[in-house]
Amino acid sequence: MSTAPLLQVNDLKKHFPIHGGFFGGVTAKVYAVDGISFDIAKGETLSLVGESGCGKSTVGKALLRLFPLTDGQVILGGTRIDDMPSSTLRPMRRRMQVVFQDPFSSLNPRMRVRDILAEPIRNFGLSNSSADLEARLVALMDKVRLPKDAINRWPHEFSGGQRQRIGIARALAGEPDLIICDEAVSALDVSVKAQIVNLLQDLQKELGLAMLFISHDLAIVEHMTHRVAVMYLGKIVEVAPRRSLFGAPKHPYTEALLSAVPQPTPGIQRQRVILKGDVPSPINPPKGCRFHTRCPYAFDRCRVEEPVLRPIADAMGEGHVSACHLHDRSAAENPLSGAKGAALLAVG
Amino acid sequence: MALLEVDALQTHFRTPDGINRAVDGVSFHVNAGETLAIVGESGCGKSVTAMSILRLIPEPPGKIAGAIRFNGKNLLEATDKEMRAIRGNEISMIFQEPMTSLNPVLTVGRQIGETLRLHQGLSAQAAEDRAVEMLNLVGIPEAKRRVREYPHQLSGGMRQRVMIAIALACNPKLLIADEPTTALDVTIQAQILDLMRDLKHRVGAAIVLITHDLGVVAEVAERVVVMYAGKKVEEAPVHALFNRPRHPYTQGLLGSVPKLGSSLTGEATRLAEIPGLVPSLKQKIPGCVFASRCPHATDLCTAIAPALEEKAPGHVAACHYALREGALAA
Numbered sequence: 001m002s003t004a005p006l007l008q009v010n011d012l013k014k015h016f017p018i019h020g021g022f023f024g025g026v027t028a029k030v031y032a033v034d035g036i037s038f039d040i041a042k043g044e045t046l047s048l049v050g051e052s053g054c055g056k057s058t059v060g061k062a063l064l065r066l067f068p069l070t071d072g073q074v075i076l077g078g079t080r081i082d083d084m085p086s087s088t089l090r091p092m093r094r095r096m097q098v099v100f101q102d103p104f105s106s107l108n109p110r111m112r113v114r115d116i117l118a119e120p121i122r123n124f125g126l127s128n129s130s131a132d133l134e135a136r137l138v139a140l141m142d143k144v145r146l147p148k149d150a151i152n153r154w155p156h157e158f159s160g161g162q163r164q165r166i167g168i169a170r171a172l173a174g175e176p177d178l179i180i181c182d183e184a185v186s187a188l189d190v191s192v193k194a195q196i197v198n199l200l201q202d203l204q205k206e207l208g209l210a211m212l213f214i215s216h217d218l219a220i221v222e223h224m225t226h227r228v229a230v231m232y233l234g235k236i237v238e239v240a241p242r243r244s245l246f247g248a249p250k251h252p253y254t255e256a257l258l259s260a261v262p263q264p265t266p267g268i269q270r271q272r273v274i275l276k277g278d279v280p281s282p283i284n285p286p287k288g289c290r291f292h293t294r295c296p297y298a299f300d301r302c303r304v305e306e307p308v309l310r311p312i313a314d315a316m317g318e319g320h321v322s323a324c325h326l327h328d329r330s331a332a333e334n335p336l337s338g339a340k341g342a343a344l345l346a347v348g
Numbered sequence: 349m350a351l352l353e354v355d356a357l358q359t360h361f362r363t364p365d366g367i368n369r370a371v372d373g374v375s376f377h378v379n380a381g382e383t384l385a386i387v388g389e390s391g392c393g394k395s396v397t398a399m400s401i402l403r404l405i406p407e408p409p410g411k412i413a414g415a416i417r418f419n420g421k422n423l424l425e426a427t428d429k430e431m432r433a434i435r436g437n438e439i440s441m442i443f444q445e446p447m448t449s450l451n452p453v454l455t456v457g458r459q460i461g462e463t464l465r466l467h468q469g470l471s472a473q474a475a476e477d478r479a480v481e482m483l484n485l486v487g488i489p490e491a492k493r494r495v496r497e498y499p500h501q502l503s504g505g506m507r508q509r510v511m512i513a514i515a516l517a518c519n520p521k522l523l524i525a526d527e528p529t530t531a532l533d534v535t536i537q538a539q540i541l542d543l544m545r546d547l548k549h550r551v552g553a554a555i556v557l558i559t560h561d562l563g564v565v566a567e568v569a570e571r572v573v574v575m576y577a578g579k580k581v582e583e584a585p586v587h588a589l590f591n592r593p594r595h596p597y598t599q600g601l602l603g604s605v606p607k608l609g610s611s612l613t614g615e616a617t618r619l620a621e622i623p624g625l626v627p628s629l630k631q632k633i634p635g636c637v638f639a640s641r642c643p644h645a646t647d648l649c650t651a652i653a654p655a656l657e658e659k660a661p662g663h664v665a666a667c668h669y670a671l672r673e674g675a676l677a678a
Contacts, residue, residue: 051533159625189389190560191622194604198619216534219563223606223619242611260538261608262563266586274542275535278503 004078005039006177006210007063007096012036012072014055014062018283031282032058034234035072037309040178045204045211047221049257050231053279056214059231060180063212064098065089077177094124097171101183103163107155113166114151117141120173140169143206144199161192168199178210185220197224218261222246227319230254233290234282236309240320250312250322252295289325297335301325349420350377351554352401352522357414359393359400366630370396372578373414378522383548383555385569385586387562387601391626393578394558398524401556402441403431418522437467440515444527446507450499456483456510457495463517482513485550487543505536512543516551526558541567562605566590571662574598577637578629580656584663594665596642597622636667644669 013035020027033055040046048056062069065081074082081092097120100106107116117137120126127133141148144165155163164184171179181200185193201224204211215221221228222242229239230253238251249255256273263270275294280286286293292302307323314320326334359371371393378384386394399405400412403423416423418439423431435441440463443449451459460482461475470478476495483491486509499507508528515523528544529537545568548555557569565572565586572589574582574597582595593599603620624641627633636642639649646668654668 051535161625190562190601191389191604192625194619195621195623198621201618218534219606219608219610222608222611246609247612256535258608260534262537262541262561262567263608264562264566264590264602264605265607266566266569266590272538274538278505278536279533 006042006044006077007040007212008073008075009039009059009063010037010073010075012059012062012074013070014058014067015070028283031234031285033062034285036229036231036234036236038229038236038239040210040212042177042210043204043208044227045213045225047213047215047225047228048231049215049218049221049228051216051257051279053233053282054231055234055282056216056231057182060098060182060212060214063180064093064096091124094120094126094174095177096180097174097176097178098180098182099164099167099171099184101187103160103167103187106167107163107170109155112152112154113141116155116166117151117169117173120170124174126173126175136173140173143172143203144169159192160188161195164188164192164196165199168196168203172203172207176209178212180212180214182214183216184213186215186217193220200224218258230257233279233285235290235323237291237324238320238322239309240314240322241317244314244316244320247316248314250314250320250327251291251324252297252326253291254322256294256296289323297326299325351380351382351419352378352556353415353417354397354401355415355417357397357400357416358412359396359405360411360413362409362411363630369578369629369632371400372629374573374575374578374580375414376573376580376583378554378556380521381548381552381554383557383568383570385557385559385565385572386575387559387565387572388575389560389601389626391577391629392575393629394575395526397575398441398526398556398558401524402435402439404441433467436463436515436520437518438520439522439524440518440520442508442511442515442523442525442528444530446504446511446531447499449511450507452499455496455498456502456513460495460510460514460517463514467518478517479513482517483510485516485547486510486513487539488513504532505539508532508536508540509543512540512547516547516553519551520553522556523553524556524558527560528557529564530559530561537564544568562590562602574601577627577633579637579666581638581667582663582665583656584660584665588660588663592660592663594659594663594670595638595667596644596670597638598665600641 012033014033016030016032017026018028048059050056063074069082073080081089117140121133121136127136137151138148141151146165185196188196213225225242227241228245229236232253238254249258256275259273277294280293288304289302289307292298302325307325309321309323312320312322312327355375357371357374361368361370374397388394401416405412412424457476457479460479464470464475464478480491480495483494488494488506488509529540559565569586571585573580576597582598593602600622622641627640635650635652636654639645648668654666656664656666658664659670
């Protein structure tokens, strides 16, 4: 890519200490995010997928600096923000906003919609007159397709989907470049989910927003993303443009994840890879490849040597990287070399 | 005769601001060994239906009317003692939250053994042996050791396996699974669905699966009941429902779910929306419950509630405009 990405993340780490013992010292660490790198271009949607506990939400919170990082760099629009003191970080926060999962607990029940939306505008000094503020509020309500007269109501007067619209309007109030959606549609009902997904897509087109879409719902991700990063136990195991990832996954974990999603088509024939066992604990992640304890193709090397992300040749497009020792094998020996995606998903 | 027959079930709740008609005249049946799925969005009454079958609704404030015939016996007329003999024995239930539905202070062996000792009068030792067998059956490794562990020592997927073991311990004829995989990760969900399919063949129990996930329905169900605002709006064999949904709500529901692989086949880039919201269950709706959100609604729909009509063999829908078999496709 010739132009610099909007957001660049290098070797991000976040370890949480576990206190215990007689003196309350640090007895262990949770390796929630353990060295991940990615970037997001202006106007692009990157999705972060993985199962619970893989560290995807921690990545979102770390980018927002909701807690200090253990290690790594976060560069937003050419400026490093991970080591910024909070006074200089404050204006930068405007450029990166968040929409949370739970539309019920993420809005202050004692603030009217008007105040919820006006707070970021005032905080970042975006408006200098009350007439301008009013115009901005009306425009925000319009953007998220809520009636203007709803602005004087309280959060409890709205349904889940409407509250999520308010949450999105609040994120847009600061005129951000990047919105982090942390499972923003997961708590919603099917029909309402479709409304919010459509709204997010429209807004992205309208405003040229970049999005980091954190989700475990692969069908929704495929529907609305440009690129996908798959996480497992604090590491990114595969990054690829949407069509390459869903059409020809290169990592055994991605393959298993895709094949596990129940498809709303009865009676289809598909190849199923059912993983055995559970995700290991991030307190004591397995040595070597973190996925080797559940991987159906693991061999000796996987148990000792950790694979690194590297570019994989892909007929469906560029920018496909994956971390697996199988990529060193010849195509004939590699169970994942063929385009199996279509068979996994049972599409023609 | 069907194993379970639910006839005009009404479960209403008295609340300070009116009567909440959570389930309002729902009828369906389950044959022995069959898997029936009940789908719908939150608040449509699917869980209340399940709880009503086992009479787990507190009365008052709840009130159950209609008939629930299990093996020909109306459960609504059964005494508490008779109900206790049926629960966990002939009809058992798996709940959504494996974290909260197990007792944290009892070993899983005790919890599996409890139903066995109660219903089959097994001794403590025999119950524990059988609990080990059940844990093996649901695929928990090292069952001998695990049987003495507490729920907090198990992962979410394992706890759900324990729940299934408890539910199946007495070889029930009917298993009601209320969102059994909703709280689980997708790879664990695949394990549990696989297990349920496998056990169904081995144990031969009929399953009522309650879910909002159409993917899960397509994978396990044989017949599907679609509920909306406390009413059954459509019922069909699974293939017919997914291939030719007749009710506009079902059509909307299917259209609003993206399919995996959509980027490869180049399907529509916009999801179908169902506009608006589910109506409040506290007001009596004179016409069709879906009329306020339906793209095809007319004056007839808001005035007169459509009856459930057979549109094709085994395929019923409650819509004035849904086409019957033989008529031209809409």
